[in-house]
Amino acid sequence: MSQVFRVERTKNYTVMANYHLKDKRLSLKAKGLLSVMLSLPDDWNPNRLKADEYVRETFIHLGGKPNLLHPYSFTLNECEYLRKWFSEGEKLVLNLSDIPEEQVSFTIGDSCAQITNGMKPEVLTKEMLMKKIAECGNSVEAFLEASLGKFAYIEVQLWYRQD
Template identity: 30%
Template sequence: MDLYEEATFLYHYYERNTGPLINLSELDIDDAEKILKKLQKENNTFAAKRPENYLIIRRELEQKIRELFIKKGGEPKKGFPHYFILGECAWVKEWFQNGMEVKIPIKSFNSKSISFTYGDSIPAMRFQDGKPYRGQVYTLEEISKIIKLYGFPQEWNKDGKYGPERYIEVQVWDDEPLNLCK
């Protein structure tokens, strides 16, 4: 499976009032905490239900994912990624009060600037149930092989009934292909 050849798209879902590609990890920890607390207080979205230590866990995992990606030949241009989903997952819009999406062809990205986890990175990197794709970071070539083996989680596990993997997360480590979205 060649994801470049199959006209595959990356999707970024976001709250209309906030705008796309707002990244808590790029903010000072105190500012990020204030924003997260405001989300938790003001609305009942998915983001509002994150645990108290969410930002600490997220930043630690982002560093680990970045290091693993570099070991595999990745060339991240950023310290923290933007998050996308490989393939459409329209139900993710329901996680927001007024969900929107950005859709970008995967061909727009240099393969050395995007990494993948089979599932959302937090459970993919932390959940231990013996599945071979847990704790793994994949390159474009590697995720193509994983998809051949297991398929797209958003197709076989949309509701999360079969585990925490509900989509393939893409970590985008370069702002340049995203500049038109901002």
């Protein structure tokens, strides 16, 4: 016998049209991603913009010279959490030595999630990051283990595009 669960429809509840779920042109992955995006809070995109602005302004204060208003975001090293989330995403490897120091910043953890939760992410320059890694015996793995705590990864913000 099946049970019916009643939920209070005030939080952790999403109502959406099901047109996209019935669209045979869309893959299951596309339907799922669209459903997740439709379930995001109305202020999700403004939070991303707010996070970009905070990180950019802090980076400028630290001596950075970003060429973009909004960065390309990556992670430092691979992240198992994100690999599970984006199971079929493409992998791109960039060498930090190839990126101008004044065009790259780092935050410990997801900057948008922190801003959304009322926190201010710690913004690091490349020099600050390398110093912290040196303090961990020049081991990126040791630095990540010592630094991450409740965060899953180090976010990398690339503030330029090579045309």
